[in-house]
Amino acid sequence: MRVLFLHPDLGIGGAERLVIDAALALKNCGHTVSFLTNHHDKTHCFEETRNGTLEVKVVGDWIPRNIFGKFYAFCAYFRMVYAAFYVVLFQSKEEKLDLIFCDLISLGIPLLKYAKHNPKILFYCHFPDQLLTKQGGCMKSIYRIPLNYLEEKTTGAADGVLVNSKFTSRIFSETFKSLKITPGVLYPSLVTKSFDQYKTNDNSVDGIAFNAVILLSINRYERKKNLPLALKAFKLLERNLTKQEWDKAHLVLAGGYDSRNLENIEHFNELIAICENLGLKDKVTMLRSPSDEIKIQLLNRCRMLLYTPTNEHFGIVPLEAMYLQVPVIAVNSGGPKETVVHEQTGFLCESTPEDFANAATLIFKDMKLAEKMGVMGRTRVKQRFSFEAFTEKLNQIVRNLINETQ
Structure with a gap:
């Protein structure tokens, strides 16, 4: 046809x-x-x-x-x-x-x-x-x-x-x-072949220390995506970690950015201002429209994905993370309720910095939990969303x- x-x-x-x-x-x-x-x-x-x-x-x-x-x-x-x-x-x-x-x-x-x-x-x-x-x-x-x-x-x-x-x-x-x-x-x-073809032993990310523990957020630079939640949760995470752990923590915001879109430009600048106000300037990296290769490199390297939109219609990013064995912390509403299994492939949380920070703490401190959730996430994607x-x-x-x- x-x-x-x-x-x-x-x-x-x-x-x-x-x-x-x-x-x-x-x-x-x-x-x-x-x-x-x-x-x-x-x-x-x-x-x-x-x-x-x-x-x-x-x-x-x-x-x-x-x-x-x-x-x-x-x-x-x-x-x-x-x-x-x-x-x-x-x-x-x-x-x-x-x-x-x-x-x-x-x-x-x-x-x-x-x-x-x-x-x-x-x-x-x-x-x-x-x-x-x-x-x-x-x-x-x-x-x-x-x-x-x-x-x-x-x-x-x-x-x-x-x-x-x-x-x-x-x-x-x-x-x-x-x-x-x-x-x-x-x-x-997911077209999983496109993820597998980018697999590499080099998981370095420009500008981020090799021993950093990365928390990753992937969303377009739009206000409805609630990206400030990731920044505020990351700041609260500091109080739950030792100084040595916090020194390694790094947040990456990566997402679609269209220079023709006024909201993208304005919101990107708003997020920079929030980072500075929270004292996170050196702890946060913001990437605009990263290539598929860089995005997959980030997913391979990160410890967890923070998915912040409320009532997201579906949300493909959690599936991408789960396939690459990354635990997902998402808002307990909309499409993620149908993709993320609470306490198995990640956590479904209230849309508050406190809830996100507490879930992130569990994954940050317990590498075995992160690995277990990652394995279950990949299995779920292959069974239900192939x-x-x-x-x-x-x-x-x-x-x-x-x-x-x-």
Whole structure:
């Protein structure tokens, strides 16, 4: 079958990792896959979209991302509608499409129904977009009303809907009350080969002492990721350690950073200020958009992962850590409740520096506990979230969807 993936911006993030893995999975099953996107920066993307593994075409990048610093959602929706028009007018005439896999923005789905050969439309809802919008004043609330209405109605126009966790499935039903849809749950997975290929005996990290005990946080530099929690918990950890232990402790914040994104710039500077206020300037390293190789090197080297978002829709980073036998300390909400097993592969904590610091202390002081949790974490990923299981389930979903009318 020929499958087209329609995605707004092929940057670096959990949503992008999911659609890339989905494309790789279907390609491995013998299907022909390609991407159509509004933006693809080859200096800020995953390797598979840069090295020719996946075909990528960009349309509509000339359309502004905002209007005088406002109306980001409107512009994002308009850019995707433009891409949908392109599919109908050009793409579907150049090649027969059996399936269009789209995510994040649903507004183009009704237009895609007019594509030649009537391809099936599969929509992956990472999380309702209207719930991701920051609260604003009265004018913003009015501005969002038609967008929220259109999001609900156009999502319902898809031939199939998938979500990334049982948590998101519940939120989906609570948000889109008019839709009589029970979305299927397709957990993101890991392409473990990409982790294994970077294995090396050199676990040194630039700027960090070789004997340092690293606590690692991997998240985009966005305020909703609650990165200050990692900094404050790390500061509290000092009181639970001896001076010799504290001297070895080092926190690394690593995550996606887009120089076009004002929030990324502002929040990065805010975190630097917090480090200085806590007296952690020499104890914290902050990395912007590290390569996959550096990220895996950090995971191989660290003692534990601090995963700070609350109500994260799924969260792929805990799986990455668990596969590399790293215990995970995460907030006891959202997707991590479905991936991290409390006191077995890590700890599920309240979103407080005290709770995180206490859990970190146990792992820091007890190397055998860290190793035991690491082994159990890797086993869990291989059993429940393997790329092979993901591939088999997605391929079956796609075939069932296409065969409904055949």
